[in-house]
């Protein structure tokens with residue numbers, strides 16, 4: 030099998046595990062986004078794969094070749110993995126063209142062939158006329174495009190990107206996101222993309238991995254991460270919405286189970302093996318609505334409203350559980366004031382698997 | 385609630401500012417300006433031309449430049465591999481290697497020259513048992529241009545090392561990792577990325593080594609004078625020592641020539657520093673060391689070999705000589721004696737006086753200069769005052785230019801009686817103190833300024849908000865916070881001043897000799913044994929002080945102590 034494959038990968042700094050038991054596979058051409066709180070080990074994971082750090086345990090294979098195991102370490106320069114750094118990492122003493130062509134130069138490619146490929150790579154990131162400039166004469170967005178071209182030209186099977194857009198302003202990000210999606214399409218390479226921006230991850234990636242304190246909590250397509258979070262941490266970290274305690278009244282059947290939410294009966298989605306008993310329910314904003322008269326409902330108090338133009342984001346506190354918080358979205362003309370009591374019902378929900 | 389009333393309306397900051405400007409004007413600008421004036425307008429336009437017309441002048445100038453260039457080449461040849469290995473590889477025992485490698489910079493040239501003369505002389509206590517020593521009666525092989533260049537190269541290699549090491553450590557880690565990811569191995573990275581990006585600091589370090597080499601006095605004095613090989617510094621010394629202040633105008637012109645050569649080097653250094661690319665953005669993370677792998681053993685062995693050759697062997701033969709009962713008597717456990725130490729410590733009046741004088745001069749400079757540097761650094765680092773920054777740069781000149789130049793400049797200013805007081809400092813210890821203060825101010829200032837750059841400005845601003853006036857803020861907030869750097873600066877000044885020779889040899893008068901002068905005179909006068917014993921004591925004190933300062937290091941900004949990089 031081709032692609033990247035990690036098994037039980039671990040790295041400690043002193044007693045502190047920065048990455049623990051990372052196990053997953055990345056198919057050729059797949060786009061994986063990695064999300065997680067600051068300090069959870071995303072950069073460490075990337076540097077292990079790149080070969081800048083040595084793993085303490087586990088193995089890394091790329092295209093069937095062993096790159097790393099506790100006894101074996103192929104240095105970064107022989108892994109042939111493309112990397113895009115947050116601060117571009119362009120060599121200031123080289124022209125744009127030489128920066129992009131350097132991987133080919135190292136591989137001993139002839140001048141004319143090299144020039145041709147560099148020109149093509151620059152062309153494809155929209156920097157055709159910039160070959161002879163110095164990196165210092167480029168804007169931030171242009172510099173990152175050069176860095177993308179440098180990866181593109183390597184023709185690698187795997188490109189790692191560590192928050193490549195974090196130092197760019199919002200406006201530039203959108204156009205660079207397009208450039209990255211482009212790079213992904215043209216190169217056919219697998220991308221491992223670290224970001225802090227959930228919307229970016231959801232929009233670009235085939236699958237999203239969420240890391241929590243060095244471990245990979247869940248790895249799944251964006252819709253699954255959002256609709257069926259595997260742990261409480263993932264449920265809280267990804268998307269808006271609330272986590273509230275419920276009573277599962279009967280064990281799950283065909284992925285659905287009846288629950289008792291603050292005295293209000295409802296049927297929600299769950300894992301096939303969901304047992305009856307106490308559990309946590311993940312309720313996304315679109316799962317909640319104001320109850321019609323006579324409908325089964327529970328009471329909540331409006332805590333805050335944010336007018337968002339066209340819609341209003343509302344935060345609510347269930348009367349039965351003052352510590353919990355729910356979120357919903359209402360049309361922009363609705364008038365709700367903080368402190369107001371409302372009756373709510375749910376149309377959907379996901380029981381977060383225990384443990 | 386009403387605001388707290390602020391006591392006293394007078395802000396002392398402008399007054400302190402002006403006082404500091406005055407101090408720098410008197411210490412740096414006045415003497416050097418006076419010297420420059422001597423060249424263009426003094427009683428002898430004709431004299432200037434007569435000095436420049438003398439063949440002797442040009443021979444000495446040529447010797448100066450040739451030995452300095454050869455020395456700089458050697459410094460680069462030693463300093464570059466050392467910096468690359470110590471900054472980029474996973475070599476073990478780096479701290480000890482750096483310390484040993486920095487010793488030739490901190491041990492004064494007259495002692496290094498003494499040590500090497502013993503190492504290579506016919507009486508060599510280390511070579512003779514091996515049958516490698518030259519025959520008696522043959523002049524020491526180090527006398528002359530070759531030996532001078534060799535020692536200049538060794539003494540100033542640490543300057544190249546320091547500059548390149550700092551440049552290497554400032555490299556953003558991503559730039560090297562990006563090259564590795566591109567497939568470049570160590571040598572490829574070194575050639576294509578690392579060295580091109582550190583060319584500027586390397587050029588700056590080499591220029592500094594060159595400027596230091598042309599200003600060096602101890603080395604060419606001990607290795608050149610016996611064979612009649614003169615460089616500009618020794619020519620000036622011989623004229624002034626031989627004829628006294630009557631030749632002042634003539635030596636002033638010679639020192640101007642020396643200053644001009646130095647300024648060319650300094651100009652090149654400044655140019656190289658400005659060429660550094662500031663568009664690089666580093667993450668600040670330390671570079672991952674390149675693994676030496678199976679090369680570790682041979683490379684480590686080579687490093688230690690070099691340290692033994694340039695540090696341990698010469699110092700070892702110095703130590704051996706200091707234990708000999710009589711010059712040339714083979715050293716063994718049976719013949720070893722402490723008589724030489726007894727002599728310099730208790731019997732020789734000049735040595736005792738010199739120790740006290742050196743302690744006084746170095747102690748006074750180490751006390752006064754950090755106190756000046758505290759407010760000066762504040763104006764330079766935090767206030768961003770243009771004038772003060774310029775003043776700070778002017779204060780570098782007396783240190784950057786050869787000591788001989790500063791000494792002549794001080795004589796020109798201070799030989800006549802001071803206005804108002806009516807007495808002259810010439811021929812007293814005070815002219816030496818003034819020269820020391822002028823020369824070493826910048827050492828304290830650099831350390832303290834680096835400290836300010838690491839300190840949060842809010843420290844002072846909070847004190848300001850609390851209503852503390854300028855002097856109080858300095859005393860109660862900044863001085864305690866900067867105490868570790870100020871102490872490091874003080875130790876650096878003390879170390880350098882304790883071993884000073886170049887200024888002292890031109891400014892001293894009987895009764896005011898310093899340690900540097902006594903070691904030099906003993907060696908030159910042929911009393912090698914006493915010279916060696918005194919030199920060993922000075923080296924021991926130097927190493928002790930370096931270790932002492934090292935204990936402070938954990939509380940210092942990186943690079944505050946040159947031998948802990």
Ligand SMILES: Nc1ncnc2c1ncn2[C@@H]1O[C@H](COP(=O)(O)OP(=O)(O)OP(=O)(O)O)[C@@H](O)[C@H]1O
Nearest residue numbers: 042043046047065066067068069070071072073074
């Ligand atoms: N060289 C190092 N030495 C010691 N600890 C380290 C080192 N590098 C990282 N760590 C620690 O390992 C953990 C993971 O760091 P890492 O940089 O991988 O986090 P991250 O998820 O990339 O964070 P961020 O989102 O802020 O970039 C952190 O707790 C960090 O303090």
Ligand SMILES: [Mg+2]
Nearest residue numbers: 071072073191
């Ligand atoms: Mg990170």
